[in-house]
Each structure stands twice: as C-alpha cells, then as structure tokens.
Amino acid sequence: MAGFWGNLWCWQRGRQGSGYDKLLLAGTLWPLPCDCYLLRFPTGASVPPHTDRVAQGRHYRLNIILHAPRRGGEFVCARPIHASRRIKLFRPDVEEHSVTTIDEGTRWVLSIGWVRGARGGDTRPAA
Numbered sequence: 562m563a564g565f566w567g568n569l570w571c572w573q574r575g576r577q578g579s580g581y582d583k584l585l586l587a588g589t590l591w592p593l594p595c596d597c598y599l600l601r602f603p604t605g606a607s608v609p610p611h612t613d614r615v616a617q618g619r620h621y622r623l624n625i626i627l628h629a630p631r632r633g634g635e636f637v638c639a640r641p642i643h644a645s646r647r648i649k650l651f652r653p654d655v656e657e658h659s660v661t662t663i664d665e666g667t668r669w670v671l672s673i674g675w676v677r678g679a680r681g682g683d684t685r686p687a688a
C-alpha cells in the first residue's frame with residue numbers, strides 16, 4: 562500500500578506499458594476502497610485487451626472522457642454497464658476492455674474505481 566500512496570500526484574507509466582501515463586489524484590480505503598486517476602494518452606498510445614482483477618470483491622470503474630483525441634482512442638468493451646460518448650461505467654475485473662490506438666491528438670480520461678465487498682481490500686490502479 563505504501564507504493565500506492567507513494568504515487569500520489571506523480572505521473573507514472575500505465576500498467577499495460579503501451580504509451581499512456583497515469584496520475585493518482587486521490588484514493589480511499591474506507592468505507593470503500595477507491596482510486597481516482599487522471600489518464601493521459603498521447604498520439605500512438607493504446608491499451609491492449611485486458612482485465613483488472615482484484616483479490617477480493619467486485620471492481621467497478623467509471624471513466625469520464627475529458628478530452629477525446631481527434632482520431633482513434635476508442636474504448637472497447639463488449640458488456641459495459643453504461644457507455645455513452647463520454648461516460649463509461651464497467652466491471653474491469655470481469656469484462657475485457659481495451660483502447661484503440663490514438664491516431665491523432667491526446668486523450669484525457671478521469672478514471673474513478675472502487676471495489677465492493679472487499680473490506681480492507683485493495684483497488685487495482687486503473688489500466
């Protein structure tokens with residue numbers, strides 16, 4: 562957990578190692594494990610298909626597309642809970658998801674994740 566909080570307000574490479582960066586803005590452990598990231602995807606970045614599993618509980622994520630790139634950068638998830646142009650609510654632990662290559666421009670996303678049913682558990686950082 563020290564590693565998690567140590568990353569507060571520091572830009573880091575995204576976990577999928579595919580050219581995007583993440584900034585941990587805030588997080589809580591109680592009453593619900595929760596994290597809030599700003600994600601930045603420069604031209605050429607993408608996210609390959611993956612799931613974000615948690616050790617315990619059900620992981621939910623609400624992604625708000627603050628700024629869409631000029632071309633590319635589409636969120637792909639076959640079974641989101643809710644998906645509109647700017648708002649994506651999904652279960653990243655069970656539904657495979659990905660982002661197509663950003664062909665032109667920069668994509669900015671506010672990503673809020675939480676885990677239900679995991680007292681003292683841990684949320685997985687976004688992506």
Ligand SMILES: O=C(O)CCC(=O)C(=O)O
Pocket residue numbers: 600608613622624636653658659660670672687688
């Ligand atoms: O940026 C996105 O649309 C999805 C990134 C992702 O993999 C996630 O939020 O778990």
Ligand SMILES: [Fe+2]
Pocket residue numbers: 611612613653658687688
């Ligand atoms: Fe993800």
